[in-house]
Amino acid sequence: MYSGSTSVKTTAVYKENRIFIVQNHVHLHFFQQNSQFSASFAQFIEDMNHTLHIIVTLRKEKIMKIYTLEQIRKIEKDIPLMVEQLEKGYEKYSLGETVVPPVGYLHFDEPVGNTYIKYGYVKGDDSFVIKVFNGFPENAESGLPTSDGLNMVFDSKTGMTKAILLDEGWLTGFRTAGATLVCAKHLAPKHITKVGICGTGTQAHAILSMTPYVLGKQKVVVYGYTKELTDAFVAEFKEKGFDIEPAYDVNTVCDECNYIVTATTTMTPLITADMVKPGTHITGVGADAGGKNEIDASVFAVADLVVNDSKSQCTVDGDTSFALKKGTIKEESIIELGTLIHTGKGRENDDQITVADLTGIAVQDIIAAEMACQLLGE
Numbered sequence: 001m002y003s004g005s006t007s008v009k010t011t012a013v014y015k016e017n018r019i020f021i022v023q024n025h026v027h028l029h030f031f032q033q034n035s036q037f038s039a040s041f042a043q044f045i046e047d048m049n050h051t052l053h054i055i056v057t058l059r060k061e062k063i064m065k066i067y068t069l070e071q072i073r074k075i076e077k078d079i080p081l082m083v084e085q086l087e088k089g090y091e092k093y094s095l096g097e098t099v100v101p102p103v104g105y106l107h108f109d110e111p112v113g114n115t116y117i118k119y120g121y122v123k124g125d126d127s128f129v130i131k132v133f134n135g136f137p138e139n140a141e142s143g144l145p146t147s148d149g150l151n152m153v154f155d156s157k158t159g160m161t162k163a164i165l166l167d168e169g170w171l172t173g174f175r176t177a178g179a180t181l182v183c184a185k186h187l188a189p190k191h192i193t194k195v196g197i198c199g200t201g202t203q204a205h206a207i208l209s210m211t212p213y214v215l216g217k218q219k220v221v222v223y224g225y226t227k228e229l230t231d232a233f234v235a236e237f238k239e240k241g242f243d244i245e246p247a248y249d250v251n252t253v254c255d256e257c258n259y260i261v262t263a264t265t266t267m268t269p270l271i272t273a274d275m276v277k278p279g280t281h282i283t284g285v286g287a288d289a290g291g292k293n294e295i296d297a298s299v300f301a302v303a304d305l306v307v308n309d310s311k312s313q314c315t316v317d318g319d320t321s322f323a324l325k326k327g328t329i330k331e332e333s334i335i336e337l338g339t340l341i342h343t344g345k346g347r348e349n350d351d352q353i354t355v356a357d358l359t360g361i362a363v364q365d366i367i368a369a370e371m372a373c374q375l376l377g378e
């Protein structure tokens with residue numbers, strides 16, 4: 001019987017987002033039997049297994065790449081491509097060409113927080129994506145970002161990890177704003193009086209920043225939860241060259257704007273039917289779970305066209321769910337965004353009231369993550 005010490009020394013370098021194992025040295029020193037033998041041998045086996053696992057994984061060239069927000073943000077310049085890809089993605093979703101399980105959702109009470117796990121794949125695609133997005137609104141009080149998250153991209157033929165996108169929730173804002181642009185393309189009135197934004201948080205920033213890509217330069221009116229938040233948002237966007245004014249109540253937004261996007265965490269509806277003028281389009285992105293409700297059920301009763309990004313999600317978690325419960329709309333009269341794009345049946349004239357309820361679907365995350373991977377050379 002022999003005993004001794006073993007050490008497994010792995011030298012690795014982190015270069016261009018890859019982890020390379022440079023050297024693996026296994027030192028074995030066997031001595032006469034002593035009481036430490038069993039323990040050190042077991043540790044040796046464990047270390048070896050771990051090291052071999054890393055080597056085998058790397059040798060197969062399934063080298064995981066980790067990307068930071070700074071790298072991922074480069075897809076920002078491709079907004080037209082994002083809109084085009086999203087349109088195709090929505091169509092595939094509504095035609096049943098995707099696999100999208102129900103959204104994983106966690107709610108936290110103190111402080112209030114929401115975690116969403118959205119995942120799935122487009123049939124025939126090389127990758128599948130799992131996204132985690134966290135929204136913790138009270139972070140704003142301590143100066144922390146209100147959202148964070150990441151996307152994991154896997155090979156759909158082997159299940160191997162392709163990339164981890166540490167996007168800090170940014171991709172969600174980008175693809176949500178992209179979704180509002182898809183709705184603008186198909187549902188906005190031809191002549192826009194003013195663009196109205198309700199909310200001054202992360203999504204509102206992303207949405208307004210990207211709006212000119214489809215609607216061109218427009219006058220903007222913004223309503224925030226408080227005067228301070230509204231004024232700060234206006235000052236920031238004026239600095240960026242936007243023609244923007246504050247509104248201190250939602251009535252003003254509805255009076256002046258015929259294209260409105262709501263992106264708040266409110267549970268008390270902001271917009272009711274009596275506020276909405278003929279010809280208005282409203283896209284709501286805020287009500288996505290947890291009892292949030294921005295567009296009152298009464299608006300659905302006066303709408304000529306009600307669009308859901310996902311009927312199965314919106315009828316449970318979106319503004320649409322409240323309208324269904326109150327009986328101001330019937331499920332059969334709702335059209336999915338992908339079906340609308342596929343059939344070309346959008347807004348028919350500038351007098352119609354149209355509503356798009358978006359809860360955010362995994363297909364958007366798949367598209368955003370795959371776009372980022374492609375740009376980053378995956």
Ligand SMILES: NC(=O)c1ccc[n+]([C@@H]2O[C@H](COP(=O)([O-])OP(=O)(O)OC[C@H]3O[C@@H](n4cnc5c(N)ncnc54)[C@H](O)[C@@H]3O)[C@@H](O)[C@H]2O)c1
Nearest residue numbers: 137146199200201202203225264265266285286358359360
């Ligand atoms: N549909 C989607 O795809 C999608 C994607 C991302 C986020 N979201 C949802 O959009 C909402 C906003 O997300 P965010 O990341 O901008 O959050 P955020 O915390 O950064 O911003 C929330 C905004 O809502 C405002 N607000 C809160 N209560 C309000 C009230 N009663 N009246 C008016 N304004 C009020 C806040 O002042 C803030 O401007 C959240 O509910 C989030 O879950 C939806």
